[in-house]
Amino acid sequence: MIETSLDIAAIRKDFPILNREVNGQPLVYLDNAATSQTPQQVIDVIVDYYHNYNANIHRGVHRLSQEATDVYEEARKKIQKHFNIAKSHEVIFTSGTTHGINLVATGFTSFLKKGDEVLVSAMEHHSNIVPWQMLCERTGAQLKVIPMNLDGELVMEEYQSLLCENTKLVFCNHVSNALGTINPIKEIIDAAHEVGAAVLIDGAQAAAHIKPDLQALDVDFYTVSAHKMCGPTGVGMLYGKEEWLKKLPPYQGGGEMIAEVTFEKTTYADLPHKFEAGTPNICGGIAFGAALDYMNHLGFDAISQYEDELIQYATAQLLAIDGLKIYGTAKHKTSVISFNIEGIHPYDIGTILDKLGIAVRTGHHCAQPIMDFYKIPGTVRASFSFYNTKEEVDKLVEGVKRAKSMLQ
Structure with a gap:
């Protein structure tokens, strides 16, 4: 037993x-690796939002808008605390892990050139392969693969040999969705930083089972989806170090992500709003925070x-x-x-x-x-x-x- x-x-x-x-x-x-189920405690939060304070955030002086804004931003702080993130504006709400990966991949277009190298592991989800292939096609950078062995483990000696001064980005999942392998991401991150490369970790499969300390890991980017960890679909989180988020250009243009707009020029809002164009999944973000509360209670x-x-x-x-x-x-x-x-x-x-x-x-x-x-x-x-x-x-x-x- x-x-x-x-x-x-x-x-x-x-x-x-x-x-x-x-x-x-x-x-x-x-089938929890695809989508976990949702507890009544989180469902109640979703119902409460639509029953009592459904309104757009950050834009209204009326009471409902203020209430929705407060609870939404409280959820951001819950995510910050859960993942031990230094600053709340380093938490970017997304539609999920795929959105977070594409945001980073698109942003790096202006940083890469022919001769640069991007490393991905052999056990990645398609969402952590295709965006980097597209990035390499746009920039002329070369995609290289960290091999795996028959046990489903990365060959770390080969990873070390692939790293060089041309390596600009390294991408790896924390846990393989197909095999369940927990990858040695701290070792991967530290080795990449030694050659000056940035690292994005796909935490979609890990976050329901492991509580990562993102400051201790010293990772540059980490992304998750709420629906893998008792939350709703259509919402997730991208963590990025402030220094990187300030350098990356906006992923989308629209409302919320601007400071001032004229027909001649637009200036962008401060973090995190620079990357949160348009009306977000407000209820989803709030429910994401409730899901973290539930799992942390256990x-x-x-x-x-x-x-x-x-x-x-x-x-x-x-x-x-x-x-x-x-x-x-x-x-x-x-x-x-x-x-x-x-x-x-x-x-x-x-x-x-x-x-x-x-x-x-x-x-x-x-x-x-x-x-x-x-x-x-x-x-x-x-x-x-x-x-x-x-x-x-x-x-x-x-x-x-x-x-x-x-x-x-």
Whole structure:
């Protein structure tokens, strides 16, 4: 039996969707790497906003606008505190991780030239590959790849050899969405800084399981999505060091991001508004803060301990199935188990699991280069959160066994 300081039965009552059935079976939700579920406490905050103070922010003298502005900016401060960010204006609200990455990639267009080099890891999500390819096409810079090994770990010796005076940017995920690998980002950041390169870390998969200290990491940029950590979709956060945010040009033009506009010239607003053109996802930002409150109330140490024990149990149970292979066996990993059964397409397994009420993800998980590395079309991905249980793992294992017996 998994021992934890968390009361999992009580926690599960906070998530209304966990009570529903799918195809006549109790829902077993194991697709948390795509989107986590939302507790009632966060749903209540969303409803309260639309019931009581729905108004545009930063622009009105009336009471509703002032109330919405105050709560929205309070959420920014919650994010600042959670990630240990030095200044609240270093927190940029975005629509999610992809938005944050593209903001930085577009901004660096004016800083790069032919002969410069950009490094990305071999285990990136497409959203942390394509923007850099586009950046290199615009500037003539060269994209280079930090290789990985069969365990799903970055080859750090090769990373060190790639670094040189031409390296201007390094991009890496904190945790691989396809493999669950926890990358050695502090080592990556420090080595990049030694050659004068800036570093962006994609924290989308890490933030639900690890509480990063961004000042201790000394990272230049770090970006996350709220919907991976019990918040709503369509909102996220980009952290940037003040010195970088001041140098980067605005990503979008419009209202809110200006100081003064004439037909001859426009001057830009101070941080963070310089990067927050237009009406933001006000309710989403407020709910993001509420989601952080919820998870911090549970405690990230307790969450991490429980999830580690849960994934170890699931790994052992799945590996007992003949012909099942797990991809991503790094020493340090979290949240994700990607697997296949010899001779069976992952989509077919996922389809049968759905009939049993078990939600997993199948395919290349927007990480096609990883699948090409392993020479496979994709995997079945089971991804876990603190509200999952050992009993749900058992249902997954029985479901995989049933799928195997039907398909072989």
